[in-house]
Amino acid sequence: MILRRVARPLLASIFISGGINALRNAEGHAQAAAPLVDKTVAPQADALPEQVPTDPVTLVKVDAAVKIAGGALLAFGKLPRVASLLLLGSLVPTTVAGHPFWDEKDPEQRQAQLIHFLKNAGLAGGLLLAAADTEGKPSVAWRAKKAAHDAADQVQDTAGTVQRKTGKATEKATKAVESAFDSALSR
Incomplete structure (x- = not known):
C-alpha cells in the first residue's frame, strides 16, 4: 500500500x-x-x-x-x-x-x-x-485462534463421523444377533 x-x-x-x-x-x-x-x-x-x-x-x-x-x-x-x-x-x-x-x-x-x-x-x-501493522494480513494471534478453532471443528466432525459409524455398526450387530437368536429359536 x-x-x-x-x-x-x-x-x-x-x-x-x-x-x-x-x-x-x-x-x-x-x-x-x-x-x-x-x-x-x-x-x-x-x-x-x-x-x-x-x-x-x-x-x-x-x-x-x-x-x-x-x-x-x-x-x-x-x-x-x-x-x-x-x-x-x-x-x-x-x-x-x-x-x-x-x-x-x-x-x-x-x-x-x-x-x-x-x-x-x-x-x-x-x-x-x-x-x-500486519500489512493487512491476519495477526499471529488471530491465525493461532483460527487454527485452534479449525482443529476443534475437525475433531468434532471426526467424533460425529465415528459416532455415526459406531451407531450403524451397533445397529448391524444388533440385527445380526437378533437374526442369529431368531434362527436358533426356530430350530
Missing part, C-alpha cells in the same frame, strides 16, 4: 538523522546520557559481562547504530515490525536522558523539554502502530 511506502520513511527519517547526529557528536550526547547511565547501568556494571559496554560514549554510539540500522530497515520496509520495536527500545532511554523536563527549574526550558518529550511520546505511538 502506498501509505506504508510513504509513512515508514517519514517516521524513520528522524531516527536516521538523530543516529547520524549522535555519531558525529558522541561525546556531547554522552554528557546528556551520563546521569541516566550512572543511575541504571553503572550500579550493574560488575554483574554484566565484560563485553557489554557501560561507558556513556560507547552506549551513545551503540544507540546511534541502532537508530540508523532500525531507521533504514523501517524506511525500506525490511522487517518493519522488528525495526519499529528496536527504534522504540532506543527511543525510551533517549527520551528519558535527553528531555528530563521534570528536572528543569527555568519555565521556558521546562516547556521546551516537555515539548520534545511529548514529541518523542508521539513518535513512540507511531512506532507502536508500525510494530502492530
Whole structure:
C-alpha cells in the first residue's frame, strides 16, 4: 500500500538523522546520557559481562547504530515490525536522558523539554502502530485462534463421523444377533 511506502520513511527519517547526529557528536550526547547511565547501568556494571559496554560514549554510539540500522530497515520496509520495536527500545532511554523536563527549574526550558518529550511520546505511538501493522494480513494471534478453532471443528466432525459409524455398526450387530437368536429359536 502506498501509505506504508510513504509513512515508514517519514517516521524513520528522524531516527536516521538523530543516529547520524549522535555519531558525529558522541561525546556531547554522552554528557546528556551520563546521569541516566550512572543511575541504571553503572550500579550493574560488575554483574554484566565484560563485553557489554557501560561507558556513556560507547552506549551513545551503540544507540546511534541502532537508530540508523532500525531507521533504514523501517524506511525500506525490511522487517518493519522488528525495526519499529528496536527504534522504540532506543527511543525510551533517549527520551528519558535527553528531555528530563521534570528536572528543569527555568519555565521556558521546562516547556521546551516537555515539548520534545511529548514529541518523542508521539513518535513512540507511531512506532507502536508500525510494530502492530500486519500489512493487512491476519495477526499471529488471530491465525493461532483460527487454527485452534479449525482443529476443534475437525475433531468434532471426526467424533460425529465415528459416532455415526459406531451407531450403524451397533445397529448391524444388533440385527445380526437378533437374526442369529431368531434362527436358533426356530430350530
